[in-house]
Each structure stands twice: as C-alpha cells, then as structure tokens.
Amino acid sequence: MSLIEIPVNMKEKDILVPHVTEKRHKVIMLPEIINYIQQPNRVTEASYDYTLVQKKILTAVIYYLQEAIKNRLNGQSYEQLQLFKDSPNDKIHLKIPLRELTGSKQYYNDVRESAKMLASIVVKLSGKDPFTGKTGSYFTGLMSVFIPDDYRYDRYMVIEIEKEVAKRLMEIEKNDRGIPINYTRLAYEIIMLSKNKYTPRIYEMISSWKKKGGFVITLDEFRSRLMLGDKYTTYKDLKARVLKPAHEELYEKADCWFNCLGKDFEVRKGKTVTHLNFKIIVPELKEMIEVKKNSTIEMLRTHFQFKEEHFSAIKAILDNPDNLDKLNYKLIDLHEVIQSKRHTSERIAVVPNYIVSSLLNYFK
Numbered sequence: 001m002s003l004i005e006i007p008v009n010m011k012e013k014d015i016l017v018p019h020v021t022e023k024r025h026k027v028i029m030l031p032e033i034i035n036y037i038q039q040p041n042r043v044t045e046a047s048y049d050y051t052l053v054q055k056k057i058l059t060a061v062i063y064y065l066q067e068a069i070k071n072r073l074n075g076q077s078y079e080q081l082q083l084f085k086d087s088p089n090d091k092i093h094l095k096i097p098l099r100e101l102t103g104s105k106q107y108y109n110d111v112r113e114s115a116k117m118l119a120s121i122v123v124k125l126s127g128k129d130p131f132t133g134k135t136g137s138y139f140t141g142l143m144s145v146f147i148p149d150d151y152r153y154d155r156y157m158v159i160e161i162e163k164e165v166a167k168r169l170m171e172i173e174k175n176d177r178g179i180p181i182n183y184t185r186l187a188y189e190i191i192m193l194s195k196n197k198y199t200p201r202i203y204e205m206i207s208s209w210k211k212k213g214g215f216v217i218t219l220d221e222f223r224s225r226l227m228l229g230d231k232y233t234t235y236k237d238l239k240a241r242v243l244k245p246a247h248e249e250l251y252e253k254a255d256c257w258f259n260c261l262g263k264d265f266e267v268r269k270g271k272t273v274t275h276l277n278f279k280i281i282v283p284e285l286k287e288m289i290e291v292k293k294n295s296t297i298e299m300l301r302t303h304f305q306f307k308e309e310h311f312s313a314i315k316a317i318l319d320n321p322d323n324l325d326k327l328n329y330k331l332i333d334l335h336e337v338i339q340s341k342r343h344t345s346e347r348i349a350v351v352p353n354y355i356v357s358s359l360l361n362y363f364k
Contacts, residue, residue, distance in 0.1 A: 035188045044184040047124040049227040052197040053114035059191045069170045094159040115145045184208040196245040214279040235273045256282045289321045310352045
C-alpha cells in the first residue's frame with residue numbers, strides 16, 4: 001500500500017503577518033504561508049454535519065488530492081499518478097499527521113475521537129444519474145479512518161477512500177470550450193486555522209462567490225447547507241452562534257470576508273429575517289497584485305510569443321490592477337479562438353500582434 005503524507009507544519013501556519021492593501025493602505029493579518037486549493041462546487045455545496053476537526057480532515061484530503069485535480073484540469077490522466085497506481089482494491093490512502101489538524105499535542109485524543117466518527121456520517125453530494133443523466137443527489141460516507149493504537153508515538157491517521165468517491169471529490173466540470181467551471185478556489189490555511197465549527201463552511205461559500213462580489217441566500221437554504229436542524233431556531237441565536245463568530249474569524253484575517261453587522265446584510269419581510277445578503281470583501285494586496293501581474297506577463301511570453309514591443313503596446317492595461325482578472329479571462333478566450341482556427345484558412349499568422357490588437361480593442 002502506498003501512502004501519501006501531508007508535509008505541512010502547523011506551527012508555520014499559526015504565524016500571522018501584516019499585509020497592506022493597494023488602494024486604501026489598510027493593514028490586514030494573513031497566515032504567513034498560504035496554499036490555494038481548488039475543489040468542485042459539489043464539495044463546497046455539500047450538506048453534512050461535521051465537527052470542526054472532521055471538516056479539517058476533509059479539507060486535508062482535498063489538499064492532498066490537488067495534484068490529481070490539477071492533472072484533471074490540464075486534460076491529463078490522474079490515474080497514472082503514484083497515489084492511484086499503487087493503491088489496491090480500488091481505494092486510495094492518505095497519511096495525515098495529527099499535527100496537521102491541531103497545533104497542540106493535548107488535543108490529539110480529541111482529533112482521534114472525531115476521526116473515528118467520520119466513517120458513519122452520511123454526506124449529500126449533488127450529481128447525475130449514470131443511466132439517465134438527470135440531476136439528483138448522492139448520499140455516501142466519504143472515508144474510512146485507520147488510527148494507530150499508540151498515538152503517543154504514531155501521531156498520524158490513514159484515510160482510506162474508495163476511488164469512485166475520490167473522483168466525486170476532485171473532478172471539476174468543464175464547459176463546451178474545455179474551460180473549468182463550477183469550482184471553488186480557497187486558502188487551505190484559513191480553514192485549518194479556524195476555531196469555530198461554522199467558519200470553514202461560510203468561508204467556502206463566500207470563496208465560491210468571490211468573483212461575483214456577493215450573493216443572496218434564503219435563511220432556510222443557509223440553515224440547510226450548514227445542517228443546523230433544530231439548532232439556533234431564532235435569528236438572534238443564529239447570528240450570535242454562527243454568523244458573528246465566522247465574521248470575527250475572517251474579517252481582515254482572510255483573503256475574503258463578509259460583514260454580518262452591515263445594515264443591508266439582513267433582508268426582512270416585516271420583522272422576520274428571510275434572506276442573508278453576503279457582500280464579499282476581497283482585499284487587493286500589493287504583493288498579490290504583483291504576483292498576479294508577473295504570472296500574466298509570463299503567460300504572454302510563454303504562450304503568445306510576446307516580445308518587449310508587445311508588452312510596451314499594452315503597458316497601460318498591465319499596469320492597472322483592476323484589469324488583471326479581466327485580462328486573464330480574455331486571454332483564455334483568445335487562446336480558444338487561436339486554437340480553433342489553427343487548421344483553417346483563417347489561421348492566426350502573427351499571434352502576438354493579434355493578441356495586442358484584441359486587447360487594445362477590448363479595453364478601449
């Protein structure tokens with residue numbers, strides 16, 4: 001049996017460092033180390049009643065399936081990865097150090113107890129009927145857990161997952177043009193540093209809507225997503241026990257957050273709160289903008305044969321931080337156009353000139 005072990009040290013992730021926003025020069029605190037992970041929205045939107053530790057275990061599983069997820073996104077087979085090739089009986093195995101889930105040895109026993117219950121908890125995932133293609137829901141237990149008897153010396157657990165279940169955790173949909181859709185990009189460390197049970201679930205929600213700037217959700221749907229059942233039946237209790245703790249953990253301490261204290265957060269019918277209006281705040285950090293810009297420059301140089309004269313022609317576009325996301329999406333579209341015309345009479349002869357002309361026209 002081949003085991004994949006997660007190498008991240010929680011002590012490193014416990015360090016928060018100040019970052020300055022680009023426009024308002026506001027200082028926010030973020031983990032010193034941030035690893036972004038991608039997961040299908042069927043995972044983001046799944047319904048389950050996990051404890052905080054159980055949620056962290058699931059996120060750790062997604063974290064270490066990232067190589068397979070990236071292969072899938074790039075159109076490559078993940079079945080050839082060592083993790084899948086060496087796993088017997090149609091199952092894969094992940095070895096997770098207990099320190100990954102808690103920074104203190106005194107809580108190892110609590111982690112073990114939470115892990116034991118994972119195998120019996122049913123999770124609801126969206127899916128399609130394999131025969132008819134109709135949409136519906138899968139109800140499944142996601143994983144089995146092996147824990148050594150003497151955790152004073154063997155401080156790890158082994159997660160065993162059916163390969164078919166693993167596919168549901170990592171296969172991200174693509175549209176007709178082969179572009180990934182219906183997935184969420186989020187910071188692994190934000191979830192692993194959470195202290196409140198509901199913070200990771202709410203963080204996932206707002207991360208999935210980050211590009212849209214916000215979303216409105218009915219109170220009933222919000223409660224259903226978090227599987228609150230008969231907990232916190234009054235909105236006052238829900239706000240105090242669920243929304244405010246998540247607000248406090250994320251506000252100016254994450255790559256995105258919301259404000260449940262804002263005047264327009266609660267949508268009411270009469271005196272009754274019926275909807276929640278999440279306006280998502282995404283800080284534009286100086287160093288993140290620089291990383292994003294450098295990544296775009298490298299893409300233009302590598303995939304579109306850009307030279308200095310081409311960069312000079314679009315300098316004003318590149319230098320505006322507000323353009324970078326739109327620029328990247330436009331480049332994906334232009335790449336699709338170029339590929340579709342490669343073997344036709346309309347083939348793009350001089351790619352960089354075509355890109356420059358298209359971008360200048362798009363951003364004029």
